[in-house]
Amino acid sequence: MSEFNNVTIVKAANVYFDGKVTSRTVILDDGSKVTLGIMLPGTYEFGTDGPEIMEILSGDLNVKLPGTEVWQEIKGTGTFNVPGNAKFTVEVLNVTDYCCSYSTK
């Protein structure tokens, strides 16, 4: 799916890490939320409230998920799941475009 139809998008961006990570919030027609974001090179720790599904649309990054010391490498596209109430670390090597989906549960 290359686009989302019949959605609401919040105009103002979400800005983190001095703008090195930014995203836009999109509410889909089923009421669920996704954010479409960009990460520039750098290392970032994120925290989750609920579970998240991170779809990498394009990029080059390493991901360390909660409960592991193993880095998962993503070049190009990929997906990873993060549990709720957790922290994860990403090491972004090249500009990375992502879509993050949030559980509505």
Place this chain on the structure above:
Amino acid sequence: MSEFNNVTIVKAANVYFDGKVTSRTVILDDGSKVTLGIMLPGTYEFGTDGPEIMEILSGDLNVKLPGTEVWQEIKGTGTFNVPGNAKFTVEVLNVTDYCCSYSTK
């Protein structure tokens, strides 16, 4: 208007200047196009096809429009118009969040 309703958003980002300028394309319900973008600090020259209306949602930048050597300063919010088939320069001092509207004519 803090959000756009009933729109289509293209998932993949538009990436310029090594990711220091990125945007997402949104098609409004009247068929017109806007892009929601982020510019990180730096100096950038842009070219237009058709006329554009640049609404600065938040930021700190100087703008030099076509046909002038005068820099216009925008701190916080502001709007400027760019004619079609022209070049303009922005000097971004702090992370800048914008909404660019494109004429459908």
